[in-house]
Amino acid sequence: QVQLVESGGGLVQAGGSLRLSCAASGRTFSSYAMAWFRQAPGKEREFVAAISRSGGSTYYADSVKGRFTISRDNAGNTVYLRMATLKPEDTAVYYCAATRSHVISTQAGEYDYWGQGTQVTVSS
Numbered sequence: 001q002v003q004l005v006e007s008g009g010g011l012v013q014a015g016g017s018l019r020l021s022c023a024a025s026g027r028t029f030s031s032y033a034m035a036w037f038r039q040a041p042g043k044e045r046e047f048v049a050a051i052s053r054s055g056g057s058t059y060y061a062d063s064v065k066g067r068f069t070i071s072r073d074n075a076g077n078t079v080y081l082r083m084a085t086l087k088p089e090d091t092a093v094y095y096c097a098a099t100r101s102h103v104i105s106t107q108a109g110e111y112d113y114w115g116q117g118t119q120v121t122v123s124s
Helices: none
Strands: 004-007 010-013 018-024 033-039 046-051 058-060 068-073 078-083 092-099 118-123
Touching: 004 092, 018 033, 018 092, 018 118, 033 068, 033 078, 046 068, 046 078, 058 068
Parallel strands: 010 118
Antiparallel strands: 004 018, 018 078, 033 046, 033 092, 046 058, 068 078, 092 118
């Protein structure tokens, strides 16, 4: 089992940057593909970015492509989401998720473990 704890959220002005971190427990972190999702008030949870077990493959939602970067440190059991050129529409609770699947998925139902979320608020 994996426990995930996100951090790094906060309030930032439009155009600014933030880096989210997700620390995972356990010694099998490299066995999981990882992803970030987000959920804005009144909206469904949506895929943001995903990274393969080794970190060699990444995938992004069109809405964040070119602005966000997902990365991972398997030795440190941590996955990151670097967010740049933030927009008010990026405001949401951001969740880290892990899947045992060997393929990257954009579907929330494919992920086995979830963190508690961290709030990101972008002011205009």
